[in-house]
Amino acid sequence: MAKMMKLRLGVSDDPTALQPSLSDCLGAMLQQADVLVTHVLNGLELGTSASGPQRISALQTPPVKLAVHELHAGATDVKATFVKELTRLVYEGGGKEQVATEVLRFQDLQLFEDEELDQSIEIARAQQEVAMAVDDTLPPLDALISTMMGWRTIQPGLNPLRPEVFVRSLQHTLARHVKEAGAREALITPAAGLLGVNLRRLYRELADWLRSTGIEPAVPVGGRINRATGASGAPVTDSVAKTLLTLDRLRKLLAGDFDQPRKAEFLHTMPASMALLQDLKKADELVKRLEQRPRPVAAPEQPVDMLAEADKPAAPAHRIGEQLGEEVVRLMFDNLLEDRRLLPSLKRQLRELEPAVQRLTKEDSRFFSDRNHPARQLLDRIIQRSLAFPSEDDAGWERFLASLQSIDRWLESTVMDADTFGEMLDELQAQWSEQDQGARQKREEAARSLLHAEQRNLLAQKLAAEFAGTLDGLDVADFIRDFLKNAWAQVVAEAQLSCDDGSSDPYGYRAMVEDLIWSVQKTTAQRGRARRLVQMIPALLQRLREGLGRIGYPPELTQRFFDHLITLHRAAVQEGRDATVQAAADAAWAEQSQFPEEAEDEVQMWLDENEAQESGFIEEEADLGTHYAASPEAPRQEELRAEQDAARARQVPAQEEGPADAGAVMPEELRIGAWVEIRIKGDWVRAQLTWCSPHATLFMFTSIGGAAHSMSRRTMDKLRTNGHLRVVADRPVVDEALDQVAQAALKNSVERPPEG
Structure with a gap:
């Protein structure tokens, strides 16, 4: 296989002449999958022999031998299943579903069926076999693949060709073609061992080929390469877990199977009713007699030997x-x-x-x-x-x-x-x-402000769509369109929300839209238009200023709008007779809008001054832009988060600027109660997610002193993308500690056969 691999790939004399892409690398490995399965099947067939150097004792029982022979007979289908599953997982970056060993939760164990428990142990054993086989060849390949994926540091967990992918494919293949659970359990470990031996050769040859083309390996995180799974030393659980802890026993503990019935003192001698004895004046005599009775000497408690033979008496x-x-x-x-x-x-x-x-x-x-x-x-x-x-x-x-x-x-x-x-x-x-x-009172007030802001912004989005439909096909300047879809939509929405009688237009702000559009249309030509404009413009401008004042809209965002609007109105009233005024109107018409147009599916989140102050609202440009846009480490933030994630999994700290021990990857949705660190104006702030709006457009984080830091979803996504929002703990730390206990139980279950 080694020669075939090199003959197919070739070794370039000029490393810079043709460097393979990541797709080329994945394709080369997938083309070897058929040969890989052939070697595994041949090894299993030889392992069933009664004697010989390749005999495998676990394959000697009749059901297992029969399963091996059936696999060999249906080799074409078996290889097709493996190749199909491997291809799927590789091109999904290693598989969307995580291996059971990666998501094992302590609290979920009591819900596991026997089959699920056995499958977790089965996969873990197979992973251990393969990991041991490729321990020396995998790290160099991880370094090269990381470079091809664009990383500066080694990211073993992101390698689409990591051993777990092959183990999942093997387990899927055996589950499809070996129906008998006992035979499948006996086959998985030797099959994984054979897979690991052959995968080791493939890893080495693939790495040699990539290096020969001039690809430079990525550097290790923290300056050292972590072999195999990347574990950095023995976990704290190793010293005691091997004596007793297994998944099966842990599940029984969660189910209460080990609970001892409470002892009832003197239950066999005490009468059913102490009240009856009181009536008979005999209670004191009974108690005295029982106290004077000689107590039996307790037998010395014997230590439980968990490694004792099965025929010895079991501990209670x-x-x-x-x-x-x-x-x-x-x-x-x-x-x-x-x-x-x-x-x-x-x-x-x-x-x-x-x-x-x-x-x-x-x-x-x-x-x-x-x-x-x-x-x-x-x-x-x-x-x-x-x-x-x-x-x-x-x-x-x-x-x-x-x-x-x-x-x-x-x-x-x-x-x-x-x-x-x-x-x-x-x-x-x-x-x-x-x-x-x-702090709680402040938080409640801030939440009310944010809730009102979300309601207004969602309603404003609907009104903006309505105004856009009204403007459709009309010759109106861009700054007028954007003003109506942004500022004025907020004004009308606030008016509706503040009205108790349910009126849709309590102050007439919605009806004004048609008047405003008519007053600035370039192609409108009607007799008496100038006279009507002179009559309506003063009231129109007054109502516009009044509406914007109601929501406290920043004057700097609207002043230019009014300057341009007045210029257009002056030109319309004079009907082009003054060339200077008309030139100014044409310039205002052509000028780029100061109101940024949003995508149709986005809410332009805006809070008035009081809402922003009460909730500590973080505005993208004012509070964040200058601090992360120009940050020299910004291009590396995705890489840094991946490094942190890998370090967190290994319990090894990643090197990054800012407070120590921050979490790594931001989940799609944070849970209420999650602790994070946010970089605001250059400083890291520790805060807890204490509130999320019903439509998940606004989020409020609160520090221990009660200071609120709220933001829109778009701002939070920007912070996440640029590495300026880091998760410290997104779930209870006690649950995480117990999950590590479950992982230790799984490890012990792998190293020792499950109990019957």
Whole structure:
């Protein structure tokens, strides 16, 4: 295969003569897919032999042998399925659907069916086999592919030829052609191993070819190449997870399968009714007799050996559940303490909370399955509020720490249950509500202003379309058209919204549109027009100024409009008799409009002065333009966000200007409660998304001090595109920590066969 690859591609003597494009590279690899599957099928066939150096023990059972022979017999269809799926995934950039291992969520495990659980483990095992095989040849190829995709730094997660794509294609092919689940599970690992060996050769030859054509590799993020999946060292979960944690057990914990029934003291000796004994005057005697009874000596508790043989007595279910709960809590806190978004002082507080959570979970496993459990809510509220502070030097941080120390007295309680955590949460919420009262009132007022602005702007968009229809086919200057579709549409919309009786034109502003259009038409020629213009122009101009004043429209945006309008009216009244006036009118007619015309599907978002002040509205040009348009790093912002995303996945910090530990990729839709950092006038501001308008045209972010920063969707998209809006946390950090526990369970499930 190696020779065939090089003969087909060729090696150029002159590297600059013909450099392949990314499409050429993908096409070259896809043409090898048929040969790749042939090698895998041949390897499986040899692996079923009873003896020989290529014998594979996992393929020796009759059902598996039969499945291999059927695959070999239908090799043409098998190869066609693999090639078709691989082509689809490659040209989708690696597949729109993510592999189960990439999206595994702790909270979703309790909803998994056995088949889904097995499939997650099946794919993860296959990925591990392939990753191990290509560990040395993949990083150089990632560097070259990244260059061809236009990146300066290596982006392994964006490589359309990454191993996960081939694993998904293999898994899809086996699922299509091997119907028996047991045989498919036995086949996936050896098939992936064969795939990895042959893929390693292809990666090496493809990289050699690309280098021979003069393509320079991209540089590694942070100055070093991360092999295989890009993991940077052992995660914090490795030291303990291998003893007990697996997906199957974790799912049972979430389902409550390990829960121990509560003990009923003296249940076999106590009568059904203590009231009856009181009546008979015997209750005290019974209690005294029971207290004096010798207590049995408890047998020493034996440690649970999770690696013991299957024929040894199994540990009680409740004991396994207790151990598993301890590990999950320990891993969750380990992940939180490793999270670089959390400040050191908060981590010390979390260490003090961990024993209390451990005590709780021994008696109440609902902590793992119920997001609304008071203990989960307490951790989540504390951590989410801490994200408001990028640094311990920020104003308000000491006050926040003091509020956490106020709940220390509960941590020594002899009873640590859901009610205890509920009391702690109530105490903190009471303090925070008092601190936030002023900010909450400001936020509510800002939200009302923004809601009104959205309603007005949406109505103005409809009116603009109506005015455009009225102007259709008429000979009217561009600045008149744009004024009606922008400023005057806002005036009419505000008038309608402010009217309580439901009138569509309470001040007659809508009816004025026809008069304005008639007064400035170039081709209008009627007897007595000049006399009528003299009579109507003063009132028309007065009403126009009155309407614009009602919405506080900026005078600088409309002054030139009035200057040009008056020039046109003067020329119309004189009917061309004054050449100087007519020349001025022609110049005004030809001048480019000062009102930017919007696309039909966009809302030109505009807020009046009061609305903008109350909501901290960020205007594109005034507040942002000079800061990101001229920024020298602007062309690299897409690349920087990808670097940050990869670093976040590896728990390795990316190097970028600005506050540390900011998130990476902006999602299509942010959730209410997400924390972000926004660059405004050169400074980074930490804020939380606290409000979104019903039609998602306006968004309001609020900092811990209560300052609002609102913006239109278009402004937010510009900030995102230029890397000036970065996500710190778009979902609860506690959920992320538990998701990492699920990932550790998946890893252990891959390394050890699932339990029956």
